Amino acid sequence: MDILTEALSSMRTGQPTSVRTEGRAPWGLRLPPVAGAGFHVVLYGTCWLVPLEDAPGAEPIALSPGDVVFLRDGRGHILADHPATPAEAERPDQYRPGSPIGMVTLGGDGPRTSLLCGNYHLDQGRPHPLVRQLPAVIHLPTRHGRHPELSAAVQLLGTELEKPRIGSAGIVPALIDSLLLYILRAWFEDQPPAAAAGWAAALGDSAVAPALTAIHEAPAAPWTVESLAGRAGLSRAAFARRFSTLVGEPPMAYLTRWRLTTAATLLRESEAPLTAVAARTGYGSEYAFAKAFKREYGQPPGSYRRTARAA
Structure with a gap:
């Protein structure tokens, strides 16, 4: 069970959006906050990412x-050839055709920088x-x-964007979609074992990882702290402490969260009746599930399904 893939899939609300940014020094682009998570890939040249004033202490x-660069909460920031270069806001007239994705061009006649910029709708x-x-x-x-795999994905993206050919319109979005998993896998694998904490440690922990896998593989199973501790090979108390420390919440709280997250995905993406959704997520009755x-x-399952489908 790939917990990273499942966790991201449960948060997705749409396909990623992206644009190619071409700047020639001096250039600066002010990017507002976006819903989801932002990312930038430097395809050619160099530049600076400058946090906005609402991020104190950030350099x-x-x-x-x-x-x-991956921005977890899509916070606003500036991209520029130098931190001191004045930044301008995006304008519709900056967009130019000729690429599998939109293109923004700006700046003067100095050294060139090419980036892929976008956001994942989470x-x-x-x-x-x-x-x-x-x-x-x-x-x-x-x-x-x-990060050889991430580097290979970046090189493939650069090639497809520099010299679009037949199939590029389908290849580029697929590479951008995969890029998110490459980014997060690289970050998790970068964490030194001795310093890893939280989920970076949980995914590799010999006791917590098997319990997480069990929950994700079978959310409808009648799990208890005792049965999950058995999977982990620990006593009930030792397992509960270890799980809570690494995951950030007790085992039963995480189980409930994942059951309802799975239910929300089923409501959005399938036609399964509420009784079937309840059964597939561990609830003995439609009433218990709805409650x-x-x-x-904050709303009943049927209402949530209608709202999600209309969005």
């Missing part, structure tokens, strides 16, 4: 070719704790042999 980040109102525990900004340099769902989501 500008120098970006080199191949670097990837439900930040109910973030999975795995995502909530990520740093606000993740910077992943991919030069010098680091739990309304407590978590």
Whole structure:
């Protein structure tokens, strides 16, 4: 069971959007906050990511070719050839055709920088704790042999965007969609075992990881702390402490969260009747399921399904 993939899938509310940004020094682009998570890939040249004033203590980040930046909550920021360069807001007349995705061009006649910029539409109102525990900004340099799979994805994107050919219109969105998993996998694998905490440690923990896998594989099973502790090979008390420390909530709270998250996905993406959704998520009756769902989501399952389908 791939918990990272499932966690992200449970938060997705649409396909990623992206644009290619072409700047020639001096250039600066002010990007407003977006719903979801933002990302930038440096395809050519260098630039700086400058946090806005509402991020106290954050320092500008120098970006080199191949670097990837992930912004967990889509916060506003500036991209520029230098931190001191004045930044302008995006304008519709900056967009130019000729690429599998939209293109923004700006700046003067100095050195060129090419980036892929965009955002992943993730439900930040109910973030999975795995995502909530990520740093606000993740910077992943991919030069010098680091993160070979992520580097390969970046190189493929660069090739398709620099020289679009037949099939590029389908290849580029698929690569962008996969990029999110490459980014987060690279970050999790970067965490030193001795320093890893939270979900970075939970996914590799010999006791907690099997329990998480069991919950994700069979959310409808009648799990108890005792039965999950048995999977982990620990006593009930030791398992509960370890799980709560790493995951950030007790085992039964996480089980309930995942059951209702799974139910919300089924309501959005399937025609399964409420009785079937209840059964597939561990509730003995439609009434018990509806009560739990309304407590978590603020509306009955049927109403949630209609609202989600209309969005």
